[in-house]
Amino acid sequence: MAGISREEVANLARLARIQMSDEELDHLSGEMQVILSAVAKVQEVANSDVPPTSHPIPITNVTREDVVTKSLTVEQALSGAPKKSEDRFQVPQILGEE
Amino acid sequence: MSLLKKTATEQAQALAAKQISATELVQEHYAQIKAVDNEVKAFLYLDEKNALAQAATIDKKRAAGEKLSPLAGIPLALKDVMAQANVPTTCGSKILEGWRPPYDATLVTKLKANDVVILGKTNMDEFAMGSSTENSAFGPTHNPWDLTRIPGGSSGGSAAAVAAFEAPISIGTDTGGSIRQPAAVCGIVGVKPTYGSVSRYGLIAFSSSLDQAGPFARTVEDAAMVHAAIAGFDPKDSTSINSPVPDFVSAARKKDVKGLKIGVVKELSGDGYQTGVAEKFSQTLDLLVSLGAQIVEVSCPNFQYALAAYYLVAPSECSSNLARFDAMRYGLRVGDDGQRSAEEVMNLTRQAGFGREVKRRIILGTYALSSGYYDAYYGSAQKVRTLIKQDFDNAFKSADVLVSPTAPTTAFKIGEKANDPLAMYLNDIATIPVNMAGICGLSLPNGLASEDQLPSGFQIMAPAMADDRLYLVGGAIEAALKDKWGKPFWEFAPKLKGSKC
Numbered sequence: 127m128a129g130i131s132r133e134e135v136a137n138l139a140r141l142a143r144i145q146m147s148d149e150e151l152d153h154l155s156g157e158m159q160v161i162l163s164a165v166a167k168v169q170e171v172a173n174s175d176v177p178p179t180s181h182p183i184p185i186t187n188v189t190r191e192d193v194v195t196k197s198l199t200v201e202q203a204l205s206g207a208p209k210k211s212e213d214r215f216q217v218p219q220i221l222g223e224e
Numbered sequence: 225m226s227l228l229k230k231t232a233t234e235q236a237q238a239l240a241a242k243q244i245s246a247t248e249l250v251q252e253h254y255a256q257i258k259a260v261d262n263e264v265k266a267f268l269y270l271d272e273k274n275a276l277a278q279a280a281t282i283d284k285k286r287a288a289g290e291k292l293s294p295l296a297g298i299p300l301a302l303k304d305v306m307a308q309a310n311v312p313t314t315c316g317s318k319i320l321e322g323w324r325p326p327y328d329a330t331l332v333t334k335l336k337a338n339d340v341v342i343l344g345k346t347n348m349d350e351f352a353m354g355s356s357t358e359n360s361a362f363g364p365t366h367n368p369w370d371l372t373r374i375p376g377g378s379s380g381g382s383a384a385a386v387a388a389f390e391a392p393i394s395i396g397t398d399t400g401g402s403i404r405q406p407a408a409v410c411g412i413v414g415v416k417p418t419y420g421s422v423s424r425y426g427l428i429a430f431s432s433s434l435d436q437a438g439p440f441a442r443t444v445e446d447a448a449m450v451h452a453a454i455a456g457f458d459p460k461d462s463t464s465i466n467s468p469v470p471d472f473v474s475a476a477r478k479k480d481v482k483g484l485k486i487g488v489v490k491e492l493s494g495d496g497y498q499t500g501v502a503e504k505f506s507q508t509l510d511l512l513v514s515l516g517a518q519i520v521e522v523s524c525p526n527f528q529y530a531l532a533a534y535y536l537v538a539p540s541e542c543s544s545n546l547a548r549f550d551a552m553r554y555g556l557r558v559g560d561d562g563q564r565s566a567e568e569v570m571n572l573t574r575q576a577g578f579g580r581e582v583k584r585r586i587i588l589g590t591y592a593l594s595s596g597y598y599d600a601y602y603g604s605a606q607k608v609r610t611l612i613k614q615d616f617d618n619a620f621k622s623a624d625v626l627v628s629p630t631a632p633t634t635a636f637k638i639g640e641k642a643n644d645p646l647a648m649y650l651n652d653i654a655t656i657p658v659n660m661a662g663i664c665g666l667s668l669p670n671g672l673a674s675e676d677q678l679p680s681g682f683q684i685m686a687p688a689m690a691d692d693r694l695y696l697v698g699g700a701i702e703a704a705l706k707d708k709w710g711k712p713f714w715e716f717a718p719k720l721k722g723s724k725c
């Protein structure tokens with residue numbers, strides 16, 4: 127089966143927005159190899175004639191009447207914010223310096 | 225007289241008869257928690273002041289002659305995955321340490337409406353990922369039957385609390401076995417309801433198509449009573465089933481399995497199942513026969529792929545669900561020095577805030593969903609899910625319920641499997657198929673394994689929305705075992721040091 131390289135794991139960590147030390151990457155690359163070869167077992171029976179199931183209950187869109195209901199106050203919504211300013215979440219810079 | 229060892233049903237009778245007040249009952253449980261929890265470590269947070277205030281209110285209502293819920297004044301332990309307004313809710317993770325949700329989960333709202341007294345929040349594997357509570361960022365919970373062993377997981381704290389008489393009932397969540405497996409290894413009753421039958425609103429999502437909250441109790445009837453209180457349609461959960469809830473409590477009290485067809489799943493036995501667990505399982509089948517049930521063997525050939533499919537579906541969904549922990553709106557934020565970008569802060573926060581198992585699953589899920597690998601991994605797992613559902617559909621054509629051992633072994637030692645993810649994942653081999661198909665399952669204690677004298681669990685599985693069958697069969701087995709032993713199962717448990725009962 128296809129292996130997974132340390133570089134691939136590093137790229138996945140970047141995509142998943144998790145900083146990883148060299149030690150973490152070394153460790154995880156080894157574990158991923160083992161886990162992936164175990165879970166690859168699903169490919170043995172997954173033929174093209176089997177339909178996929180994404181969810182136990184067949185769901186279509188669930189809607190409700192468009193009426194205003196009670197929601198969180200600004201104070202409640204901001205109650206867990208690491209930083210806030212003037213009734214808003216304060217976040218680190220998103221755009222680099224121009 | 226101490227009511228700690230009484231069932232919730234008996235405690236409710238004592239409250240109704242005014243033999244004890246809710247305040248006294250709640251105080252007695254806090255005294256037990258303070259006596260034993262320094263070693264069991266089931267709780268992450270005790271909400272003592274609010275719980276006692278609530279108990280006093282319930283006592284006043286009762287004194288005024290108000291009509292109360294049968295659960296009014298009964299103490300309950302709540303898994304820390306459920307949002308409870310203004311009470312610390314960590315999900316066993318550093319990334320949520322100190323967070324107090326601004327709202328109640330629907331399940332919490334329902335418990336409060338029933339005047340259930342929530343004692344505090346219980347320990348769990350971080351984000352419910354694990355089978356031992358060893359993945360909690362706040363240290364493991366210990367099994368009350370043997371403190372050197374795991375209480376199962378991920379709902380290990382909730383299971384241990386009930387087994388240690390710190391609470392008569394508790395709430396857990398079950399994504400791949402996280403209620404049933406801890407119930408089995410702690411020697412109590414645990415129920416994973418039909419997917420969609422108990423609201424997930426306010427349940428911090430791990431794997432949205434699998435997660436389901438349910439009750440722990442020391443008896444089948446107590447579990448039924450809690451289940452009845454938390455079940456039902458919720459417009460706040462788009463996957464909530466809008467159909468009538470069966471009468472669980474009546475089913476639990478019926479204790480009659482004559483003529484019922486009990487299907488033994490051939491694939492959930494054999495290699496990998498501890499001898500003592502297998503012995504207890506076969507003795508329980510004999511017991512069912514003596515009660516007039518009919519045993520049939522059924523085959524579910526695709527169950528052998530369930531574990532592999534689960535470890536693709538659950539990590540895939542978790543990699544998406546846990547993206548919300550981005551250090552912006554709530555929870556931990558690391559490295560925000562005014563210089564670093566939002567993305568750098570996010571990366572550092574998730575490095576510091578997530579534990580090893582959580583990172584492992586996010587990376588695995590990110591891989592399984594990435595272009596080029598999607599069809600081979602996530603897509604294939606979804607197909608296996610179809611096959612597992614078909615296996616269940618076929619099996620339920622010839623049986624009313626299906627049965628198996630709940631967990632392949634009794635409780636193992638803390639640390640024994642901590643460094644071997646695959647060995648750890650095998651604990652859920654018999655419980656995972658139920659989640660994959662969205663049906664329901666119950667575990668109840670069926671004795672002590674001969675080789676280690678630790679609790680063994682018996683799993684009952686029923687079709688979606690037929691959760692009453694779990695209680696029907698579970699109640700009958702429990703009553704017959706109690707007759708056989710001459711005492712309830714928990715009387716076999718060793719007394720914990722300092723225990724008030």
